[in-house]
Structures are given as C-alpha cells and as structure tokens.
Amino acid sequence: MRAHAGARFAIPAGPLPYNAHATIGYIRHGRWEQVKVEDFRVKPGTSISLAEIDPDDTAGLKGKDDARDELKKIRMRISAMQERLWAEHRQSLLVVLQATDTGGKDGTIKHVFKGINPQGCRVWGFKVPSQEEADHDVLWRYHRRAPAKGMITVFNRSQYEEVLVVRVKQLVPKKVWEQRYEMINQFEEILARSGTRIIKLYLHISKDEQKERLRARLDQPDKRWKFSIGDLDDRARWDDYQRAFEDAINRCSTDYAPWYVIPANHKWARDVIVARAVLKTLEDMNPRFPPEEPGLDEVVIPD
Numbered sequence: 001m002r003a004h005a006g007a008r009f010a011i012p013a014g015p016l017p018y019n020a021h022a023t024i025g026y027i028r029h030g031r032w033e034q035v036k037v038e039d040f041r042v043k044p045g046t047s048i049s050l051a052e053i054d055p056d057d058t059a060g061l062k063g064k065d066d067a068r069d070e071l072k073k074i075r076m077r078i079s080a081m082q083e084r085l086w087a088e089h090r091q092s093l094l095v096v097l098q099a100t101d102t103g104g105k106d107g108t109i110k111h112v113f114k115g116i117n118p119q120g121c122r123v124w125g126f127k128v129p130s131q132e133e134a135d136h137d138v139l140w141r142y143h144r145r146a147p148a149k150g151m152i153t154v155f156n157r158s159q160y161e162e163v164l165v166v167r168v169k170q171l172v173p174k175k176v177w178e179q180r181y182e183m184i185n186q187f188e189e190i191l192a193r194s195g196t197r198i199i200k201l202y203l204h205i206s207k208d209e210q211k212e213r214l215r216a217r218l219d220q221p222d223k224r225w226k227f228s229i230g231d232l233d234d235r236a237r238w239d240d241y242q243r244a245f246e247d248a249i250n251r252c253s254t255d256y257a258p259w260y261v262i263p264a265n266h267k268w269a270r271d272v273i274v275a276r277a278v279l280k281t282l283e284d285m286n287p288r289f290p291p292e293e294p295g296l297d298e299v300v301i302p303d
Contacts, residue, residue, distance in 0.1 A: 037276045040260045042253040048261065050242050055204045057263035059273055067268035071111065074275040079116055081282040085150055086120040088287040092147035092196045095278060096158045098248075099203035100241055101231045102213035104264050105156050108203065111271045112278065113154065122147070125156040138162050138180065139187050146191055158200075159184050160248050168240045181251045192256035199281045200257060201274055202249060203264040207238050 042048055061067050085091060097105045109123055124145040133141040139159055147153035163184070167177045188198055205213075214235070217227040234241065253259035260277055264270040 037273065037280050040262060040273060042249055042259045042261060044254050047250045048246065050204060050246055053204060053261055055206045055209065055263045055265040058266050058269040061269050061272060064268045067272045070272050071275055074279050075115055078275065078279050078282065081287065082116050082120050082152055084287040084289055085152065085282065087289050089150040090195060091285050091287060092149050093152045093281060093285065094147050094191065094196050094198045095152065095154045096198065096200040097154065097156055097203065098158060098160050100205065100210060101234055102210050103203040103205050104267060104270060105203065107267060108271060108274055109154055109156060112275045120150060121152045123154045123156060126158060126161060139183065143187065147196060149195060159187065163248050164244045167244050168237050184252055185254060188257040197281055197285050198257035199277060200259045201277065202245060202259060202261050203270060204261050205264045209265045210235065
C-alpha cells in the first residue's frame with residue numbers, strides 16, 4: 001500500500017498513445033510516466049493504517065489541467081465499456097463509495113460518471129433505515145439494490161454502515177457488529193459468484209481538510225443545506241471512525257471485492273484515480289458485444 005508518492009515507471013521515448021490499462025498517465029519534466037492504480041489497492045491479508053497514507057498524494061498529476069484532460073479521456077473509455085456491458089447483459093459492476101463527512105462521495109459520482117448512459121447506471125444512497133428496511137435482515141436493503149446484469153450501480157454509502165456508524169455510536173452491541181464483517185464478505189461473495197464485479201473505494205481526507213470543507217459549507221449560502229450540526233458530533237469522533245474504517249477495510253478487502261484507499265484531499269486527483277480504478281475493473285471484465293445475426297450482409301432495407 002502506497003503511503004506517499006513513490007517511484008515512477010518510465011516509458012521509452014516515442015509516440016504517446018493513450019494507455020487504456022491500469023495506469024494513470026501524465027507528462028512531467030519532458031518524459032512519460034505512470035502510476036499503477038494497484039498501488040492504492042489493499043491486498044487481502046494485509047493491514048493498513050490510514051494515518052500512514054498521505055491524503056495529499058496526487059498520483060503524480062501536476063494540477064487541475066492535467067487531471068481535467070486525463071479524466072476526460074478516461075470517461076470516454078468508461079462510457080464505451082459501459083455500452084458493451086449493457087449490450088452483453090451477462091455481468092454487472094458495483095462501485096461502493098465510503099468516506100467521512102465531506103469526503104467527496106457526491107462530487108466523485110458527479111465527475112467520474114458524467115456522460116454515462118443513464119439507462120445502464122444507477123446510484124443508490126443509504127442513510128437511516130426506513131421502517132420497512134429495519135423490519136428485514138441487516139443486508140436486505142443493500143441486496144435489493146445490487147446491480148442487474150448489464151448495469152453499473154454506485155452505492156453512496158453501503159453495507160459498511162453496519163460496521164461503521166452503528167459501531168462508533170454504539171447503536172448495537174459489539175457482539176452484533178463484530179459478526180457482520182463475515183456476513184458482508186459472504187454477501188459480496190454471493191454477488192461475485194453471480195456475475196457482479198465489486199470495487200470498493202474509501203475516499204481518504206485529512207481532519208484538517210474536513211475542517212476546511214465544513215467551513216466552506218457555512219461560508220457559502222448555496223452550500224449551507226449540506227451542513228448539519230450532527231456533522232460536528234461525528235467530527236468529534238474522528239479517531240473512532242478512522243479505526244472503524246481501518247477494520248472494515250482490513251477485514252473485508254478480498255480478491256473478489258477489493259478495497260482501494262483513494263487520496264482525496266485534492267478533488268481533481270481523487271476523480272482521476274477513481275475513474276482509472278473503475279476503468280481498470282471494466283477492462284478486466286472485458287464485456288463484449290453480442291454476435292450479430294447471420295446473414296446481415298445480405299439484408300436490403302426496403303423503401
């Protein structure tokens with residue numbers, strides 16, 4: 001797991017075609033370099049500490065202009081892959097977003113999934129359970145929103161709320177939330193065995209950055225609707241939430257449903273890294289257009 005910007009991997013001089021594989025490309029000091037998205041993936045069986053991961057990491061991107069150009073190219077590729085996924089109708093993709101308050105889930109969805117055909121993409125947010133949801137098992141409301149074949153579904157918060165807020169605020173006893181890690185792993189394995197690819201993204205910001213974003217919401221009249229006094233209560237529990245996120249990531253990053261820790265202090269870098277992770281996953285899935293009907297070359301469209 002990369003705690004800060006590390007070594008770069010140079011590509012020999014020459015034409016610089018857009019690389020559609022698992023890298024974030026950028027030009028720096030006259031040479032082409034790249035950072036592997038896998039650097040942000042939490043390998044199963046490893047243990048990460050969020051305090052050791054730099055939320056200011058920009059993956060080598062020089063600034064907003066570099067990020068804007070890169071993001072545009074990646075989104076075009078995601079859109080093309082989504083069309084294949086929809087047409088193939090055999091697989092699906094579930095993107096899970098988690099973060100602290102002001103972590104950037106809404107902004108990530110807005111910028112990364114811009115331009116994708118809405119017929120093939122759904123976004124679901126999960127807050128306090130409704131009465132109907134509370135009357136069912138703890139994972140029911142998430143399972144019913146899992147993507148159908150051909151779909152990309154984004155969870156804005158997710159099943160991990162059942163081992164985060166309920167733990168930090170002591171809404172259920174430890175013996176209850178403690179067993180949920182394995183339940184979540186089993187739930188995700190069921191989805192994976194049924195053809196759903198899962199990618200889980202934790203948007204990692206610093207406590208100082210959260211303070212600035214909360215202040216910005218108060219200072220901007222058109223952003224005040226996002227501010228809740230309860231956000232200050234959650235901020236006071238920052239350390240408790242960090243430990244809860246660490247446990248969720250370390251205990252539930254699997255080969256079939258990996259966690260990625262995305263540095264998110266810089267929104268422009270966050271969006272590119274997330275977009276690249278989504279694109280890599282889609283390319284690994286390799287959806288294909290269905291075969292054409294035989295005899296189409298002989299078809300004549302009547303007047």
